[in-house]
Amino acid sequence: MLSIVTLISGSGSNLLSLLKACDNPLYPATVLAVGSDKDAAGLMHAEEFGVSTFVVEPDKFDSRQDWAEVLASNINHLKPDLIVLAGFMKILPGLFIDRFSPKIINLHPSLLPNFPGAHAVRDALKSGEKVTGCSVHVVDAGVDTGPVIESRQVEIHPDDDEQSLHERIKVQEQMMLVGVVRNIAEGKINLEEFDGNR
């Protein structure tokens, strides 16, 4: 059974998909805990599924390093096999990446390497492209730069706004995440082979 800690900052729709998948005894993964950098709405999904939560707010620390140390210590003792960033909107300092690499994956709402950063959906809309998508990648020291494990395409419709496009992307993200986690659990994806940090 693959054990997971998930970090979120937002509504947690991807977290919810993962929790629902893990609720099926035939699914080979389990969520040990869910963490956030703030009192994120999505934490309620963890509570609904009886999964423990923790919040470590950067503002409460003198430095990003101190924040990352405490965030890491909330995870370390659980000894997870995998950390899933599912809409976690803070950049993790190197010390955190070094501690857990290559066992950290991130979901991103674009076809990486296109449109990295916090406004991927908006940037894709502005670009005039007809297709965007979503990616899951191994986290390295850069922003959305780690090796891509899987991606899915999503058409951009002429009448799309940021919200409508993002909602369609999230549907694909949710299915992709559940599939990638299954493949990692079943040994069909070996994160060591994707190690972007070294």
Ligand code: GRF
């Ligand atoms: C997702 O689109 C993810 O790719 C991005 O943030 C969004 C999180 O959505 N990094 P949710 O909180 O899972 O609904």
